[in-house]
Amino acid sequence: MENSLKPLLEDIKKLWDGLDIPQKVGLLALTVITVAVAAYMLAKSLEPEWTILYSDLPQSDIANIVESFKKNGQAYKVSEDKKAILVPAKDKDDLRIFVAENSLIDSQSPGFELLDDMQLGSTDFKNKLTKQRIFQGEIVRSIEKMNGIKSCRVQLADPERSIFEDKDEVPTASVMLILNEGYRLKASQVKAIKNLVAYSVPRLTPERVFITDQNGASLSEETGKNSNDMETFKSNAEKQTAAKVSQVLEKIVGKGNVSVQVNADIDFNSTKATIETYVPVGDGENGYKGVLTTSQSEVETYENPNQTPVNANVQARNLNYAKEKNSVNYSVSKEIKQVVYAPGTIKRMTIAVAVNKILTDSEKEELQNLVLSAAGANYERGDVITVSSLQFESLAEEEKKQEVLEKEIKTKAAVDYVTKDLGPLIVVLILGLAALFIIRGLMGRMGRTVEIQDVQKTFEPQLPQMTEEVPEITLQETLPKIEANIDPELERARMELNDTIMADPAEAARLLVSYIKD
Numbered sequence: 001m002e003n004s005l006k007p008l009l010e011d012i013k014k015l016w017d018g019l020d021i022p023q024k025v026g027l028l029a030l031t032v033i034t035v036a037v038a039a040y041m042l043a044k045s046l047e048p049e050w051t052i053l054y055s056d057l058p059q060s061d062i063a064n065i066v067e068s069f070k071k072n073g074q075a076y077k078v079s080e081d082k083k084a085i086l087v088p089a090k091d092k093d094d095l096r097i098f099v100a101e102n103s104l105i106d107s108q109s110p111g112f113e114l115l116d117d118m119q120l121g122s123t124d125f126k127n128k129l130t131k132q133r134i135f136q137g138e139i140v141r142s143i144e145k146m147n148g149i150k151s152c153r154v155q156l157a158d159p160e161r162s163i164f165e166d167k168d169e170v171p172t173a174s175v176m177l178i179l180n181e182g183y184r185l186k187a188s189q190v191k192a193i194k195n196l197v198a199y200s201v202p203r204l205t206p207e208r209v210f211i212t213d214q215n216g217a218s219l220s221e222e223t224g225k226n227s228n229d230m231e232t233f234k235s236n237a238e239k240q241t242a243a244k245v246s247q248v249l250e251k252i253v254g255k256g257n258v259s260v261q262v263n264a265d266i267d268f269n270s271t272k273a274t275i276e277t278y279v280p281v282g283d284g285e286n287g288y289k290g291v292l293t294t295s296q297s298e299v300e301t302y303e304n305p306n307q308t309p310v311n312a313n314v315q316a317r318n319l320n321y322a323k324e325k326n327s328v329n330y331s332v333s334k335e336i337k338q339v340v341y342a343p344g345t346i347k348r349m350t351i352a353v354a355v356n357k358i359l360t361d362s363e364k365e366e367l368q369n370l371v372l373s374a375a376g377a378n379y380e381r382g383d384v385i386t387v388s389s390l391q392f393e394s395l396a397e398e399e400k401k402q403e404v405l406e407k408e409i410k411t412k413a414a415v416d417y418v419t420k421d422l423g424p425l426i427v428v429l430i431l432g433l434a435a436l437f438i439i440r441g442l443m444g445r446m447g448r449t450v451e452i453q454d455v456q457k458t459f460e461p462q463l464p465q466m467t468e469e470v471p472e473i474t475l476q477e478t479l480p481k482i483e484a485n486i487d488p489e490l491e492r493a494r495m496e497l498n499d500t501i502m503a504d505p506a507e508a509a510r511l512l513v514s515y516i517k518d
Helices: 002-017 021-046 059-072 089-101 112-117 124-144 187-198 227-253 361-375 395-459 472-478 488-503 505-517
Strands: 050-054 085-088 149-157 172-179 209-213 258-267 271-279 291-302 321-331 333-341 345-355 384-389
Touching: 050 059, 050 089, 059 085, 059 089, 085 089, 112 124, 124 149, 124 187, 172 187, 187 209, 227 258, 227 345, 227 361, 345 361, 361 384
Parallel strands: 172 209, 345 384
Antiparallel strands: 050 085, 149 172, 258 345, 271 333, 291 321
């Protein structure tokens, strides 16, 4: 092994000694750059695929996890915002179990495990706070299991009981939900959360549970009070109305030649009205009598017991009489209605229609009537319908812009791929080829010089005068002896070779040296 490496080392030493100072510096710089780039690419290729272990952690929890990973020699990374920990994807599940086993995250809401830390002799105040923390922790764990909820925080207020009913206060609760990006809770989900919190705490009712999201928007099970549901309801109503109008107009002016925008002013207030109606019934002198409520009849009679006159000359008079009095009371019927006006009533609607066509006044009026019927608009309500005839940007120009945009995106993606992925490889390849060509050229030049010198030394005794004509006997002496029964073809080739050498001995020697070198 040493014998085989010794000539190679000697050749390298000769090559190095034959270089001047600038060539040596350039070769060293090229070697260092090549090694550095190759090491960088190798490290990148061996780097594992990173994934998020935990995110949105406080600094204390991140410090606990990082310290534990350092002790165990586990590979990890901390995100730029210092709120997430990244680990190799293949170790994610095992590390989650490791973190849970060692209780490295202390910010999770504790529940019934707080009972394990209770000590004898605790004060009533501490026991009450521990009870409250248990309720809060268990409620948080239950809510965080729901879809769309990233995390939550629950605060319970349980005042002291009073022996006086008018001074006895009931518990209240506030819940802050951190929802996943783009997720909105429905009214039924909000109601379920309220019931979950209320039925978990004694004497707490759903009406005393206040819920908000991370943006500070109040959440309620009633559509009129839930800002998320209000926006969703309004957006859906506008989209459905615009779709109906577009479907009607596209059959007339063609697809892509109409644009419809709807803006609806919706009343989300829930109101209740009580209506009392008095309706007379029956037939009477005026067409109705009403409903008989009371009837009273009174009869009065008088008779004189003495019918004989005192004086004969006086004519007897009849003093008997009778009196009858009837009283009848009637009442009209009364109807009481309680009407509840549900939220979501459209107070006013504005519809803007743009048509890619020059329209006359009569055509605009016809289109307005179609929009009025399709959208269910009402001018008496204050709805506004505007139809404009405009020249749309041609579809060809839109397609051309889209193609240009796609081309720019592809070009940017290709540039990113070349600069980030292929760039380092190309640099390594160029540096390697440059080093190879330089070394090969230098070694070839040095080897060619040595070979030419060796060949000249070999041919000097055989060709003493290369410029003079060589006698035929000298050439015969240098050629091998030919047997008597030689092949005629070989003999003819030998003669041609002999004639060539005799014609130009110097050129023949140069060709022989070049052949030996190759």
